[in-house]
Amino acid sequence: MDRDLLIHKYLHQTLTNEEQMALNELLESDPEFKANFELEKDLHTVLIDVGKESLKQQFVDFENQEQEQQFEKTSPSFLRYAIAACLIIGLSIFASKYFINTTSTDDLFAENFVAYRNIVLPIERGEGIDSPEKEAFFKYEMKEYQAAINAFETEFSRTQQPYYLFYTANAYLALGDTKNAITLLEKHQRFKDDFYEKSRWYLALAYLKEKNQNKSVMLLEEISASDGYHHKEASVLLNAIR
Amino acid sequence: MKNEPSITTLRTGDSVAYQVIYEGYRDAFIAFASKYDIDQDAILDVYQESMIALYENVMKGKVKDFSSTIKTYLFGIGKFKLYEQLRAQKKMVLVDDFNDQETMEEVETTALTERQKALKQHFQKLGDRCRNILELFYLNGLKIKEIMIAANYENENTVKAQKSRCLKQLKTMMNPQNYG
Structure with a gap:
């Protein structure tokens, strides 16, 4: 059996009894394999430790942000403007209630969602559709989303190219099927391919449409804090949500 | 929630x-x-x-x-x-x-052994590509084929070879007394 796969399965607790026996035999009979195995086990522990540190820092940063917001609310300089601000806020609420329709998450989604353009196999005018991949993207460009979904799914099974997950999710979003889109985008996140950042933006939009504001806001905060795809749009959307 | x-x-x-x-x-x-x-x-x-x-x-x-x-x-x-x-x-x-x-x-969370602490220091000195492939395999649980697709490798053998090179680098960086 493939030794890499055996170690991978051991580290992620998916060994069958038979595989466990094969691993034990290798560990007993092959000292070099045993030395490598020990290194890889240590590396697994080390990477979890790195992950713990990064998670801890993430929580500390979150609490610092919370404190800053709290401080801004209670600092004396803020108080000087508090009454004026209250008036403005009050008037805005009054205006929004009586003159402006409150923007719902559905509206925000509709304002921000545009199915991501086909950059994998752009179809030129007059060009023949000579492959199943091109046909799938052609249907997507023609906004025949259900047909595109079927074709993308077939292509994904055949090629395992993760961008098909991204485009299938876009087609689902265009059809208003947010649940399927979220499942696919979450799956796509694991691949960290060239569409990774774009996928995060669409996932944030999908969460928003699904009224999962916590997840949406958190992703948008991460996107807006980066220099990546749609970081400015993410800031604007965050302000609109809040 | x-x-x-x-x-x-x-x-x-x-x-x-x-x-x-x-x-x-x-x-x-x-x-x-x-x-x-x-x-x-x-x-x-x-x-x-x-x-x-x-x-x-x-x-x-x-x-x-x-x-x-x-x-x-x-x-x-x-x-x-x-x-x-x-x-x-x-x-x-x-x-x-x-x-x-x-x-x-x-x-209780567990602390690293001395050997693991040394390994951590060396891991952090590796190049981005090595750190990425090792994290995808050992931490995020991606299989060789999934890494090939995610990180744009030519084929599964290239992924295996790269992973093996990165592990070898780590071994060399470690004190040979610990990993002889």
């Missing part, structure tokens, strides 16, 4: 999923712990340590599935840690509040 992240998502180490849990149950934990004579900073420390223990237990496979909800599991760890702290300070506690604690093994 309406929908807790799945154990499959948590096993990939997805930081967003852990943050969702952190924010989702933060206020409830503070409200619970505030019944006791303990300041908010200490409560947050306990809560963060509990989240880290949750992460470690999931990533090391100590948790295969949550018997009830993530919240129950997380609060079990948190309550144990809180109880220990209050007991050390000889403060009064309501025993009923702490009768659903997790076992000691699940509550």
